[in-house]
Every structure is written in C-alpha cells, then in structure tokens.
Amino acid sequence: MSEKNLLSRYPQSKRIIKNRIKNKESAREVALKFGKEYFDGDREQGYGGYYYDGRWLPIAKDIIQHFNLKPGDRVLDIGCAKGFLVHDLMRTLPGLEVYGLDISEYALFNAHPDVIGRLHLGNATKLPFPDNSFMAVISINTIHNLERIDCIAALGEIERVAPGRSYVQVDAYRNISEKKIFEDWMLTAKTYGTPNDWNKIFKEAGFNGDYYWTILEVD
Numbered sequence: 001m002s003e004k005n006l007l008s009r010y011p012q013s014k015r016i017i018k019n020r021i022k023n024k025e026s027a028r029e030v031a032l033k034f035g036k037e038y039f040d041g042d043r044e045q046g047y048g049g050y051y052y053d054g055r056w057l058p059i060a061k062d063i064i065q066h067f068n069l070k071p072g073d074r075v076l077d078i079g080c081a082k083g084f085l086v087h088d089l090m091r092t093l094p095g096l097e098v099y100g101l102d103i104s105e106y107a108l109f110n111a112h113p114d115v116i117g118r119l120h121l122g123n124a125t126k127l128p129f130p131d132n133s134f135m136a137v138i139s140i141n142t143i144h145n146l147e148r149i150d151c152i153a154a155l156g157e158i159e160r161v162a163p164g165r166s167y168v169q170v171d172a173y174r175n176i177s178e179k180k181i182f183e184d185w186m187l188t189a190k191t192y193g194t195p196n197d198w199n200k201i202f203k204e205a206g207f208n209g210d211y212y213w214t215i216l217e218v219d
C-alpha cells in the first residue's frame with residue numbers, strides 16, 4: 001500500500017472565487033441524487049456537463065503501467081459514472097476486460113456507447129463480484145461520498161475483490177486554508193479529512209491498496 005498520484009496527468013482546474021456556490025445546501029441536496037442535474041445540469045449542482053473528451057487517456061496509460069496489466073486481465077472502476085475511464089482503459093490496452101459500477105441510473109443510461117453492457121448499477125458498499133476477481137480496482141473521487149461507516153465497508157469490498165491491487169482517490173485537505181476552501185466548495189462529500197485521517201480509515205478497513213488525494217484549489 002502506498003501513496004501514489006495516478007492522476008498527475010488529469011487536467012487541473014482551479015475554482016474561481018467569484019463563482020462560489022450561492023445556495024450550497026440546496027445544491028448539495030440536488031447533487032447527492034447523482035441524477036441529470038449533477039452530471040449535465042447547472043455548474044452549481046455538479047459538473048455542468050459531463051462529456052467524453054479523452055482526458056482519461058493518459059491516466060489510463062499510467063494505471064495500466066502501474067498495475068502491469070495485460071490483455072485478458074479484469075479491471076473494475078467503482079464510481080465509473082458514464083464509463084469514460086472504462087472506455088479509455090480498453091482503448092489503451094485492447095483485450096483488457098474493464099467493468100464499471102455506479103449508483104447513478106442516469107449516468108449508466110447516458111454512458112459512452114462503447115461501454116454499454118460493461119457498467120453495473122450498484123453500491124460500492126456491496127460489490128456483486130466474487131473474492132479476488134479483479135486484477136485491479138480503481139475508485140476515483142467516489143468513496144468520500146459515503147458516510148464513514150459505508151466508506152469502511154466500501155474499502156473492505158475493494159480489498160475483498162482485488163486484495164492489495166487497487167487505487168483509491170479521495171477528497172482531502174492538508175491544512176486550515178485548504179480545509180476552508182474544501183468546506184466552501186465541496187458538494188457531495190460526506191467523509192473527508194487530512195491524509196492522516198484517511199490513513200486511519202484505510203487501516204480500520206484493512207485496505208491495502210494505493211491511494212491519493214484530491215485537493216481543491218482556488219484562483
């Protein structure tokens with residue numbers, strides 16, 4: 001298990017102060033439904049349009065290299081949304097068997113056409129797969145949307161289906177000023193803290209995968 005940033009080539013976007021969310025509580029309520037409003041609605045309620053643009057291709061390459069994946073290996077993306085990373089992993093390494101799981105019916109019904117049939121509707125807390133059934137499990141910016149107890153269940157599930165072969169990225173802050181930015185901007189997170197807080201959660205869950213942090217920045 002190690003701290004390793006597999007998203008170093010993900011485009012960094014800073015939040016703009018003047019665009020700060022005005023009705024945060026109502027926006028959060030809408031966003032937490034993970035429906036159309038969250039993915040393809042107003043920017044205040046989520047992504048403001050979740051489209052395929054190939055941004056996951058360099059990350060797919062880094063994931064494949066990190067886990068030394070080969071054609072025929074099975075990979076799972078938990079919180080796959082519309083399946084863009086699933087798509088780019090398969091495009092980068094033809095023959096790789098990639099699947100996704102997400103709680104959002106809207107995302108799965110609006111998935112990338114090339115991955116239809118590969119995405120499962122489900123909850124990260126209870127994966128519908130046998131023990132040790134994936135060569136790698138990825139979960140990016142998803143686990144922090146769960147309550148602490150469910151976070152621990154989800155991390156335990158990841159460990160069950162891919163022992164020691166996973167990558168989890170979660171929201172975190174390293175100091176008071178990052179905490180303030182995070183609390184001003186975050187919409188859907190229910191469990192968050194410093195890397196040290198997360199390390200305690202990982203330990204409690206018996207999680208042995210790799211991990212890194214999403215830290216919000218403002219301009």
Ligand SMILES: C[S@@+](CC[C@H](N)C(=O)[O-])C[C@H]1O[C@@H](n2cnc3c(N)ncnc32)[C@H](O)[C@@H]1O
Pocket residue numbers: 034078079080081082101102103104107122123124125139140141142145146
């Ligand atoms: C911030 S989005 C991240 C999507 C994608 N991984 C990415 O980085 O672009 C969080 C995703 O987690 C999904 N999600 C939230 N709670 C979940 C749960 N309990 N089980 C599975 N997926 C969940 C949401 O529907 C959404 O697609």
